[in-house]
Amino acid sequence: MSNESIDFKKILKDSRETLLNPKAYFQSMPLTGGLTEPLIKAAVYGVLAGLFALLWSVLGMSAVGAGLLGGAVGIMSLIWSVIAAIIGLFIGGVIMLVISAICGGNTDFEANLRVSASLMVIYPINAFLALFYGINFTLGGVIALAVSLFGIYLLYHAIIQALKGKESSVKIVAIVLLVLALVGFFGGRRASNSIRDFSEMYEEELVD
Secondary structure: OOOOOOOHHHHHHHHHHHHHOHHHHHHHOOOOOOOHHHHHHHHHHHHHHHHHHHHHHHHOOOOOOOHHHHHHHHHHHHHHHHHHHHHHHHHHHHHHHHHHHHOOOOOOHHHHHHHHHHHOOHHHHHHHHOOHHHHOHHHHHHHHHHHHHHHHHHHHHHHHHHOOOOHHHHHHHHHHHHHHHHHHHHHHHHHHHHHHHHHHHHHHHHHO
């Protein structure tokens, strides 16, 4: 790991550019320079995601609800979010490496790790929008699906622009991920409806 200094203003700027202008950002993003910057970036995203999870739990805007249980879950979410972000960074780096190799792109691990760290900007956004699960479970699911689709869009530009993957191959990968996201969404809705129907039937049986 190198001893480069960490510029948090740069991380904020990079995050903004990743979200608002991903094509230009991934074209110019540095693929070397050590592991410190991507590690810090992932940790920052993990802390933000954990703080949102804690806040929604305390306010009763999460699926768990408020109260002692919600607060306890929120604190655990904060701790776990940071740990998960660091672990997820390296897992994401390996996944990116495999996808990039399939698409004929860059197979240097550091380059893929840095791309993985940049894509993790979705992590705190997803945690922030999770408040809609506390309003309506279906609405929360729809918004989570939208975030996933946006993540695929970012991934598409990352592989083509930063890792120089073949566009035709990247399109196939993006379509496959899109189908998996849609299948997961509609499959999850059916499972949720089945659980709710079973719960209502069980309550009726208890009443009778």
